Amino acid sequence: MPDPEPGKKDPQQETAGSERVHEHAEDAPQVDPQVDGPSTRSGPLDPRRRLVRSITRPGRGQIIAAVMLFVVAVAGIAQVRSKAANEAYSSARQDDLVQILDGLNGESRRLESEVQNLERTRQSLRSGADRERVARSETQQRVDDLGILAGTVRATGPGVEITVKDPAGKLGPELLLEGIEELRDAGAEAIEINGKVRVVASTSFAGSAGALTVDRVPVKGPVVIEAIGDADSLASGASFRGGFVDQVTGSAQGSIDITKQQELRIDSLHTARENQYAHPASSPTGRR
Secondary structure, eight states, X not given: OOOOOTTOOOHHHHHHHHHHHHHHHHHSOOOOTTSOOHHHHHOTTOHHHHHHHHHHSOOHHHHHHHHHHHHHHHHHHHHHHHHHHHHHHHTSOHHHHHHHHHHHHHHHHXXXXXXXXXXXXXXXXXXXXXXXXXXXXXXXXXXXXHHHHHTOSOEEEEEEEEEEEOTTXXXXXXXXXXXXXXXXXXXXXXXXXXXXXXXXXXXXXXXXXXXXXXXXXXXXXXXXXXXXXXXXXXXXXXXXXXXHHHHHHTTTOOEEEEEEEEEEEEOOOOOOOOOSSOOXXXXXXXXX
16 A cells, blocks of 8 residues: 655544544533532632621621721721811910800809809708708708799899890890800890890790890880899800801991899899699609
């Protein structure tokens, strides 16, 4: 049999080779294309499964990182708040800062005095010798305090007298109420307007600029406000920048005079209206 020409393959050899390749292919294990391979079943390459696993079962490193992020966030919030407070105080005038400090000092002294009084009362009640007398005295003191707050008893003590002149007739009920609220915030314990209207929690301010009514009583100028409390704190509270005094002398085009008094007397009384809906509730069982 003659040798094949160079560069040409023997057809028989090529056929035999093809048969051997086909036999090997048939002997190889068949893989179902619809069945996932081992890598797919284990799921390490599935990003969604890895995300769910990291959320539901976080590792130690993730927990530490979350704690560190929380601490950093809290520190950042505290720093922002502190910076805002510092900017507010840094932009205030020196007189305003002095007034704020005086008001805080006055409130601190009042609270210290109240604590001392309560401490003395507790010691007296513990002694047992005059327990009944001390209890009656303490009860009467509480009744008097509540009567002053409710405006049902007369009051006397130090405080301030504020005279508001409104020639332009621009003093409205909102502005007057703002002045009263500033005095309350500064620690006023009893307030009276024009010597005839006792201001309490339920007092109403109505009408319009130049035609004010307080608890349905017409209030004509000049408006005189008497407030009992720490005189320095009350004067500072009313004179704070942007507050009652600034608005009266600014937008209302009026004038205001604040006089500290060693002794004020408030004689006007508030007539409490009978409640239509609210009634005292009995103590729940098991409570005192």
